[in-house]
Amino acid sequence: MNETKPAKFSQLIGNTPLVNLGNLVNKNSAKLYAKCEFLNPGCSMKDRIAEYILSQVQMTGKIKKGDTIVCASSGNTGCSFAMLGSIKGYSIIVVTSKKCSIEKQNHIRALKAKLIIVDDKSDYMEYAQRLANENGYFAVDQYNNPYNPETYYKTLGPEIWKQTNGKITHFVMTGSTFGCITGTAKFLKEKNPKIKVILADPLHSNIYDYYYNGYKKNNHTYSADKNKSYIIEGAGKYKPTKCLDFSIVDRVVKISDRDAILCCHELLQKEGLLVGGSSGLNVFAAKITADRLTPSDVVVTILCDSGIKYLSKIYDREFLSQNNINL
Numbered sequence: 001m002n003e004t005k006p007a008k009f010s011q012l013i014g015n016t017p018l019v020n021l022g023n024l025v026n027k028n029s030a031k032l033y034a035k036c037e038f039l040n041p042g043c044s045m046k047d048r049i050a051e052y053i054l055s056q057v058q059m060t061g062k063i064k065k066g067d068t069i070v071c072a073s074s075g076n077t078g079c080s081f082a083m084l085g086s087i088k089g090y091s092i093i094v095v096t097s098k099k100c101s102i103e104k105q106n107h108i109r110a111l112k113a114k115l116i117i118v119d120d121k122s123d124y125m126e127y128a129q130r131l132a133n134e135n136g137y138f139a140v141d142q143y144n145n146p147y148n149p150e151t152y153y154k155t156l157g158p159e160i161w162k163q164t165n166g167k168i169t170h171f172v173m174t175g176s177t178f179g180c181i182t183g184t185a186k187f188l189k190e191k192n193p194k195i196k197v198i199l200a201d202p203l204h205s206n207i208y209d210y211y212y213n214g215y216k217k218n219n220h221t222y223s224a225d226k227n228k229s230y231i232i233e234g235a236g237k238y239k240p241t242k243c244l245d246f247s248i249v250d251r252v253v254k255i256s257d258r259d260a261i262l263c264c265h266e267l268l269q270k271e272g273l274l275v276g277g278s279s280g281l282n283v284f285a286a287k288i289t290a291d292r293l294t295p296s297d298v299v300v301t302i303l304c305d306s307g308i309k310y311l312s313k314i315y316d317r318e319f320l321s322q323n324n325i326n327l
């Protein structure tokens with residue numbers, strides 16, 4: 001009998017299943033599939049970039065065991081670096097904003113990383129960079145680091161191509177660093193330039209405006225108007241990052257918190273899928289896309305992280321009713 005040797009848990013990053021969400025679309029729609037990125041060991045797709053960036057900077061001698069790594073993150077990249085840092089012997093400092101869910105905060109702290117939460121008026125990305133410069137730490141800078149899109153170009157893109165037998169016609173994804181959409185789309189479009197790429201942007205993010213209008217408003221600062229903040233974490237930005245390549249985007253669609261969150265609950269009721277808000281945002285945008293197409297089309301989107309990370313927010317009725325969302 002051939003015995004298979006069990007892998008180490010941290011080696012199980014990537015190669016996630018693709019699931020059929022046909023139950024969520026109309027009868028004569030396109031096929032709708034989603035990558036289960038929440039099944040990565042750290043419960044999000046960000047394990048992929050943490051693993052790849054660490055391997056690259058280790059190989060090129062930019063870091064050595066015992067060094068300190070600073071990571072600005074809406075939470076998931078921080079979790080992934082904290083997990084791999086703990087296993088591989090690095091000290092991790094994660095810098096995030098108050099928007100980061102308590103579950104993600106606790107996950108990072110449980111992994112013994114240092115967590116710094118900056119106030120609403122500060123830019124946590126600038127804070128992390130300053131901290132690294134002043135102390136000689138290595139800054140991940142996932143927003144501008146070319147290894148970020150390269151990760152998805154080498155892993156997620158090829159997986160989707162293979163799992164759909166090259167039949168994918170539309171790729172729908174939100175963005176925050178935009179590493180995932182840029183790297184995945186670049187790979188897919190090289191395989192088939194006819195594939196359309198749709199960026200799903202939260203209502204009060206500015207990427208839609210940058211894409212269609214160039215962003216011309218004066219006095220635009222990071223500290224966005226409180227009334228215009230949005231609930232979904234890990235999606236949208238006040239301005240494009242260096243990782244975002246607009247040339248691979250064919251369309252940007254705006255999705256509200258309400259539609260994204262109701263879609264999360266629909267995924268849970270109809271499929272048993274407990275996923276985060278950005279996954280609901282993606283699936284809602286992918287559903288609209290699929291319902292405008294025909295059964296020969298194949299729409300693929302991403303279930304970015306686990307809903308376990310947001311039990312106190314988008315799965316908490318009190319939180320939802322405080323935000324005028326009633327199930």
Ligand SMILES: Cc1ncc(COP(=O)(O)O)c(C=O)c1O
Pocket residue numbers: 044074075076077174175176177178179180181233234235276278279304305
């Ligand atoms: C839950 C979640 N969804 C989506 C994204 C967006 O991915 P990317 O940073 O590659 O644009 C992130 C990034 O922080 C995230 O944490």
